[in-house]
Amino acid sequence: MKIIHSNIHAKHNPKYEIYDGKKEPYAEKKARIESIITALRNNNFNEIVKPKEFSASHITSLHHSAYFNFIEYRTRHLNDEEDFYPSYFIMDTYTPLTKYTFIAAKEAVDIALTGAELIKNGEKYIYSLCRPPGHHAEKKSSGGYCYFNNAAIAADYLSSFGKVAILDIDFHHGNGTQNFFYERSDVYYISIHADPSVRFPYISGFKNEMGTGKGKGYTKNYPLPLKTSDDEYKKTLLKALKNIDSYSPKFLLVSAGFDTYEKDPIGGFALTKGFYKEIGELISKLELPTLVIQEGGYHVNDLGYIVVNFLQGLNSNL
Numbered sequence: 001m002k003i004i005h006s007n008i009h010a011k012h013n014p015k016y017e018i019y020d021g022k023k024e025p026y027a028e029k030k031a032r033i034e035s036i037i038t039a040l041r042n043n044n045f046n047e048i049v050k051p052k053e054f055s056a057s058h059i060t061s062l063h064h065s066a067y068f069n070f071i072e073y074r075t076r077h078l079n080d081e082e083d084f085y086p087s088y089f090i091m092d093t094y095t096p097l098t099k100y101t102f103i104a105a106k107e108a109v110d111i112a113l114t115g116a117e118l119i120k121n122g123e124k125y126i127y128s129l130c131r132p133p134g135h136h137a138e139k140k141s142s143g144g145y146c147y148f149n150n151a152a153i154a155a156d157y158l159s160s161f162g163k164v165a166i167l168d169i170d171f172h173h174g175n176g177t178q179n180f181f182y183e184r185s186d187v188y189y190i191s192i193h194a195d196p197s198v199r200f201p202y203i204s205g206f207k208n209e210m211g212t213g214k215g216k217g218y219t220k221n222y223p224l225p226l227k228t229s230d231d232e233y234k235k236t237l238l239k240a241l242k243n244i245d246s247y248s249p250k251f252l253l254v255s256a257g258f259d260t261y262e263k264d265p266i267g268g269f270a271l272t273k274g275f276y277k278e279i280g281e282l283i284s285k286l287e288l289p290t291l292v293i294q295e296g297g298y299h300v301n302d303l304g305y306i307v308v309n310f311l312q313g314l315n316s317n318l
C-alpha cells in the first residue's frame with residue numbers, strides 16, 4: 001500500500017488554541033504525524049511517496065476564492081512566531097493562522113489528490129497522510145483545526161470518474177464535507193460520530209440531516225452516545241457499510257479520524273486499540289478501491305499503532 005506523505009506539515013505549528021476563554025496547548029500537533037510515520041516504518045509499510053503538485057483550481061472549485069485568497073495572503077504577511085485568529089472566515093477558536101498554514105494546507109490537499117489520482121489509475125488502497133486535517137473546513141470558513149477540505153476535494157476529483165462514497169469515521173461529524181455534497185447524488189456522505197448535541201461541531205451531524213434536492217437520501221448520519229464501545233460501534237459500522245454497498249460506488253474514501261480511541265484526549269468513545277484492525281477488515285470486505293485520508297486522532301503515543309492496525313486490517317483482503 002502506498003502512503004502519501006511529506007514533511008511540509010511540520011512548519012504549521014500553532015502554539016495554542018483558545019478553549020473556554022483560556023489558552024491551551026495546541027492538540028493538532030506535528031508529533032501526531034511523526035508517531036504515525038515511525039509506526040508505519042517499523043511495520044513494513046515502506047512505500048512512502050511524495051505528493052505531486054496540483055493546480056489550486058481543485059481547491060477553489062469547492063472553496064470560495066475569497067476564502068482561499070484570504071488564507072494565502074494573510075499567512076504570507078504573518079511573523080514566524082505569530083498565531084493569528086482572524087475575526088472572519090473562521091468558525092471557532094481552535095484554528096489559528098500561522099505563517100506556514102497556507103503552504104501546509106495546500107500540501108495536505110496535494111497529498112489527498114495524489115492519492116485520489118493513484119486510486120483512479122487502478123491502485124486498490126492508498127493512505128494519504130494529511131495534516132492539517134480537513135473535514136470541518138467549509139466553503140468559506142476554517143474550523144476544528146481544518147483549513148481546506150482534503151477529503152471533499154479528493155472526492156470531487158474522483159466523482160468525475162464514477163460515484164464516490166465517503167465514510168467518515170472521525171469522532172466528530174464532518175460538517176464541511178457534508179455541506180459540500182448536501183445537494184449532490186454522485187457523492188454519498190455517511191458518517192459515524194459523537195452526538196453533536198454534546199460534542200463539536202454542535203451545528204450538524206444529526207440523524208434528520210439526509211441531503212436535499214438532488215442530494216436527498218445521499219447524506220447519512222449515525223450520531224452515537226459518549227462511551228460507545230467496540231461492540232456498539234461495530235453494529236453501526238455494519239449498517240453504514242451495508243448502505244455503502246447498496247449505493248454501488250466506484251470508489252470509497254475513508255475520512256479516517258482516530259479520536260474515537262478510548263484514551264484520546266479530545267474524543268469520548270471507548271474503542272480499544274486492537275479494534276481498529278477489525279474496522280479495517282470490515283471496510284475491506286466492500287472490495288472497493290479505497291482512499292484513506294487522515295483526519296483527527298490526538299493520543300500521540302498510541303496513534304501510530306492504531307493507524308498501523310487499521311491499515312493492516314484493510315490490507316488483509318489483498
Ligand SMILES: [Zn+2]
Pocket residue numbers: 170171172257259296297
Ligand atoms: Zn475529530
